[in-house]
Amino acid sequence: MSTGKRLFQYALNYKRIILVALAMLTVAVVADLAGPFIAKRMIDHHILGIESVWHTTDEQSGAVKYKGNLYTKEDMEQETDSAQILQVGRNFVFVDAKIEFDGNRSYEDGVLTINKGAKAAQYEAELLSGEELMGFYRPEIPGIIKLLAFYFGLLIIAAIFQYGQRFYLQKSANRIIQKLREDVFRQIQRLPIRYFDNLPAGKVVARITNDTEAIRELYVTVLSTFFTSFIYITGIYIALFILNARLAAICLLLLPVLFVWAKLYRKYASKYNHVIRSRVSDINGVINESIQGMSIIQAFGREKETQKDFEKLNNEHFTYQNKLLSLNSSTSHNLVAVLRNIVFVAFIWYFGGEALQPSSAISLGMLYAFVDYINRLFNPVQGIVNQLANLEQALVAGERVFKLMDEEGIDVSEEEIPRYKGNVTFDHVSFGYKEGKYVLKDLNFEAKQGETVALVGHTGSGKSSIMNLLFRFYDPQEGKILIDGMDISEMPRQTLRKYMGIVLQDPFLFTGTIASNVSLDHPSISRDTVEKALQSVGADRVLKNLENGYDEPVIEKGSTLSSGQRQLISFARALAFDPAILILDEATSSIDTETEAIIQDAMDVLKEGRTTFIIAHRLSTIRNADQILVLDRGRIVEKGNHDQLMESKGKYYQMYQLQLGNKSKAG
Incomplete structure (x- = not known):
C-alpha cells in the first residue's frame, strides 16, 4: 500500500469529524461565494436599474413624482405611458417615451441622439438635476439596504462556519497524529534490541517527533488547503456556469494549464526539498555531536575543523534553499499573478466592450461578478501550489515512519506464569550478532537457585552476550537455555523478564x-x-x-x-x-571505594535466595562467588570457585596476579 493510501487510512479513523468539517466548509464557501451574485443584482437591478422603462401610475406607494406625474418601474397590467432615464456622459436625461434601440448616446439642446451603425434616432429629453435624479434612486435604497444586510449576514455565517471547519479539521489532524505517534511508539516497544544496534537513537527519535510533525502539517495545513481550494474552485465554476455557460466553458481551459504547471513545480520542488531535509538532518546531527563532545573539541583544539564541517553543510543547505526560493518566485506567486492578469485582460478584451452596452446579453453586473469570480479562482490555486512542497515533505516523512512500523516486531504479552526458582542451564549454546560469526561457542554450564555465578574474561570474550541471551534480547542460533527446565525460547519475553533484575x-x-x-x-x-x-x-x-x-x-x-x-x-x-535471577553487569566498576564497601555489605542481602550473575573486571569483588566462569573468545576455558581456579594457576590466576600487581604498583 502506498504512503498516500496509508495516510488516508489513518484519516478514515476520524472520518465523522472530517465530514462535519467538510460540511461546514461547504456552507462557508457557499455563503462566501454568494457575494458576487448579490453585487450583480445590486448593480443590474438597483444601481443601473434606473435606466429601466418607467410607467406612469396613479398609486402613491413607492412611486416617483416628476413634473406632476407619478412613475414606477413595476410592470403595469393596463397600458400606460412609458418613459426612460438614460445616462449620457456624466449626466442623466429623462425621455418621455420608450426608445426603440440603444447605441452611442449624445445630448445637445434638449435633444437626445442615439446612433447604432447606420441607424439613428432622436428624442426630446430633459436634463435631470441632482435632486430629481435622487428622487428616482430613492425607491432603490430599501432594496440596496436589504441586499447589504443579507450579504453581511452571509459574511457572519461564513465566518462562523470557517472557524468551525478549521477547528474540526485541526482537531481531526491532531487526533490522527496522536494515534500515529502512539502507534509508532508502541511499535518501538515491540522491536527487538537487534534493530537498535544499527539505527542511532537520534534517528528513531526523529521518526516520532520530526517526521510525525511533518505529517501533522499534511493534515492540518496541506489537506485543509487542498479541501478548501477544491470546494472553492468547484463552487466558483458552478457560479460561473449559472451566470453564463459559454464564458464558464472558456474558463475551464485554465484547469489543464494549472495541472501541467503543478506537475512541473512539484517535480523540481520535490528534488530540492529532499536535499534540504537531508541537510537539516545532517546539521542537527553535527550540532548535537558538537554539544555533547564540546569538552573533547576544546581540549584537542578542534574548533576550526568542526566549524568548517558545519559551514560546509550550512552552505549546501543555503544553496538549495535559494534554488527553492527561485523556483517559488518564478512558478508560484509571480506566475499566479501573471496568469491572473492575462486571463483578466483577455476577458475584458473579448467581452468587456460588449458588456458595457446595455443592449448586450452581458450586463455590467454580470461582468463584475465574472471578474470577481475569476480573481477568486486564483486564490485557492495559489494556495494549492504553495502547499506542494509541504505535501512532498509529508509524504517523505510518512514513508520513513511507515518503514519503521513495517519492521517485524513482537507483541507485548500479558501471559502470567508462577514465579520460577531460578535454576539456569545453558545447553550447548552458540550465538552471533551477525550470521556465521559466533561470539559464543558451545557454552555449557548450570547455575542453581541461590548460587552466585561470576563471568570474567577480557573485553570481547562474550560476558555481556550471555546476559543478552538470558534476557532474550537475542536468541541463540544453536542450543537452548533452560530456566527450571523450561526452554526460554518458548516463553514470552515479558513473562520471562518479570522475575529478572539487572544492574548495569x-x-x-x-x-x-x-x-x-x-x-x-x-x-x-x-x-x-x-x-x-x-x-x-x-x-x-x-x-x-x-x-x-x-x-x-x-x-x-x-x-x-x-x-x-x-x-x-x-x-x-x-x-x-x-527478582528470582539477578544480573550485575560491571555493577561496581565505576564506584568509589567507600561506596563499593557499602554495596559489598548489602550484596549478601541482594543474593539471598536468588540466582546471581556477576560480570566483573575487578576480580577482588567476586572472590566469594560459588562459581566463576572464565571466558576466552566465546568459550568457557575455566570453571570453578576462586580457590580452585587459583590452585590450577591457569588463565584466571594470571588475570588475578596481573590485577594484584597493578594495584601494588599503584600503591
Whole structure:
C-alpha cells in the first residue's frame, strides 16, 4: 500500500469529524461565494436599474413624482405611458417615451441622439438635476439596504462556519497524529534490541517527533488547503456556469494549464526539498555531536575543523534553499499573478466592450461578478501550489515512519506464569550478532537457585552476550537455555523478564524522583517497598544529605547525582522488583571505594535466595562467588570457585596476579 493510501487510512479513523468539517466548509464557501451574485443584482437591478422603462401610475406607494406625474418601474397590467432615464456622459436625461434601440448616446439642446451603425434616432429629453435624479434612486435604497444586510449576514455565517471547519479539521489532524505517534511508539516497544544496534537513537527519535510533525502539517495545513481550494474552485465554476455557460466553458481551459504547471513545480520542488531535509538532518546531527563532545573539541583544539564541517553543510543547505526560493518566485506567486492578469485582460478584451452596452446579453453586473469570480479562482490555486512542497515533505516523512512500523516486531504479552526458582542451564549454546560469526561457542554450564555465578574474561570474550541471551534480547542460533527446565525460547519475553533484575555498569535513571526511579511507578511496588530496598543496599547512608530525601528530583540521566548514588539507586530498583535471577553487569566498576564497601555489605542481602550473575573486571569483588566462569573468545576455558581456579594457576590466576600487581604498583 502506498504512503498516500496509508495516510488516508489513518484519516478514515476520524472520518465523522472530517465530514462535519467538510460540511461546514461547504456552507462557508457557499455563503462566501454568494457575494458576487448579490453585487450583480445590486448593480443590474438597483444601481443601473434606473435606466429601466418607467410607467406612469396613479398609486402613491413607492412611486416617483416628476413634473406632476407619478412613475414606477413595476410592470403595469393596463397600458400606460412609458418613459426612460438614460445616462449620457456624466449626466442623466429623462425621455418621455420608450426608445426603440440603444447605441452611442449624445445630448445637445434638449435633444437626445442615439446612433447604432447606420441607424439613428432622436428624442426630446430633459436634463435631470441632482435632486430629481435622487428622487428616482430613492425607491432603490430599501432594496440596496436589504441586499447589504443579507450579504453581511452571509459574511457572519461564513465566518462562523470557517472557524468551525478549521477547528474540526485541526482537531481531526491532531487526533490522527496522536494515534500515529502512539502507534509508532508502541511499535518501538515491540522491536527487538537487534534493530537498535544499527539505527542511532537520534534517528528513531526523529521518526516520532520530526517526521510525525511533518505529517501533522499534511493534515492540518496541506489537506485543509487542498479541501478548501477544491470546494472553492468547484463552487466558483458552478457560479460561473449559472451566470453564463459559454464564458464558464472558456474558463475551464485554465484547469489543464494549472495541472501541467503543478506537475512541473512539484517535480523540481520535490528534488530540492529532499536535499534540504537531508541537510537539516545532517546539521542537527553535527550540532548535537558538537554539544555533547564540546569538552573533547576544546581540549584537542578542534574548533576550526568542526566549524568548517558545519559551514560546509550550512552552505549546501543555503544553496538549495535559494534554488527553492527561485523556483517559488518564478512558478508560484509571480506566475499566479501573471496568469491572473492575462486571463483578466483577455476577458475584458473579448467581452468587456460588449458588456458595457446595455443592449448586450452581458450586463455590467454580470461582468463584475465574472471578474470577481475569476480573481477568486486564483486564490485557492495559489494556495494549492504553495502547499506542494509541504505535501512532498509529508509524504517523505510518512514513508520513513511507515518503514519503521513495517519492521517485524513482537507483541507485548500479558501471559502470567508462577514465579520460577531460578535454576539456569545453558545447553550447548552458540550465538552471533551477525550470521556465521559466533561470539559464543558451545557454552555449557548450570547455575542453581541461590548460587552466585561470576563471568570474567577480557573485553570481547562474550560476558555481556550471555546476559543478552538470558534476557532474550537475542536468541541463540544453536542450543537452548533452560530456566527450571523450561526452554526460554518458548516463553514470552515479558513473562520471562518479570522475575529478572539487572544492574548495569552505567545505570540509567529517568526524569522524576529517586523513589520513582526505584519503583518505575509500578503499581505493585509501594512506598514502603521502595524505602526498604534503598535501606537494604545502604543507599540511605549516601542519599541522606539530599534536601528532599527520596523525593529528590532526578533530571535527565541523573546528571546531578554522583555515579555511586546512581548505582545504588539502580541496585535498589533491582531489589524492589524482587527478582528470582539477578544480573550485575560491571555493577561496581565505576564506584568509589567507600561506596563499593557499602554495596559489598548489602550484596549478601541482594543474593539471598536468588540466582546471581556477576560480570566483573575487578576480580577482588567476586572472590566469594560459588562459581566463576572464565571466558576466552566465546568459550568457557575455566570453571570453578576462586580457590580452585587459583590452585590450577591457569588463565584466571594470571588475570588475578596481573590485577594484584597493578594495584601494588599503584600503591
